[in-house]
Amino acid sequence: MQTENQTDLFAGVSFDITAREHIRSMAGWVMTGVVVAILGYILSAADLAIHPAAGAETGNFSMGLSGLEMSVSIVFILVGLVVNYFLYRFAILARRGLNNQDQAKLNAGFHSLKLFFIVTSVICIVTLAAVLLLALIKVFGGETAIW
């Protein structure tokens, strides 16, 4: 009964042809972004394998990746894979929902997109906090060299 009432709240709104085209197109672009991101991660992984840690140094310019850079790259790839998983799920589920007229799959797709924004927001907060902390240490820490 409650569900019926909730459904009635949005009785005037439906996914018409325009909305469905927008969602379909969005899913296409999202999938393009995911494929490109995965290719980027493969390239980063290849870069890590080809240019291993503590490479030959010429003067002040390092030709290889330091241990810290390598760790950051690995974390970056792992986090990127998690984030792109939600986008992939949205693209797949939304497309299937639209093609098969499956409301449950379309809703699951929206849920995945919501999770994507939640996860990226949390990552953004953590990154901002870390940058702010490092900057404060740099500004008020005097001689302590962080970067």
Added chain:
Amino acid sequence: MEDNTSVQELRVDAEAAAGLTGIARWGKFFGVLVLAGTGLFFLLLVVLWDQLVGALPELDTADRETAEIVKVGMIIVCLILAVIIGVLMSFLLKSASRIRNGLRYNDSLLLNSGLASLRNYFAMYAVLSIIQLLFSLIGFFVR
């Protein structure tokens, strides 16, 4: 006729509305966060500018003229990045506001407009990803 029937089948039910509202809410939060982060980055750039510029001659043995070009280049790149981020996040914030209002006032046109903005956001995101991949490829082979 068949298409009209199928359109009737996909409605904004309570679950879809909850999902879309969540997308709008978290999308807006993310957009504001990114804009705040960009602002913070520029603030840090201004505060730490002297230290960054001071580190340039140590990194590079180029003469003063080249160092000046590098400085101007850095400013231009930062401004371009700020504009790109601004446009990208404007799409996201616009979509969040329109989707929310579309659901609140049962306005299909507003909801469609919000979905179109969200599509533009992801289209720009994909194009930027492709450009970034191209730069990464160049870097990979040049290194």
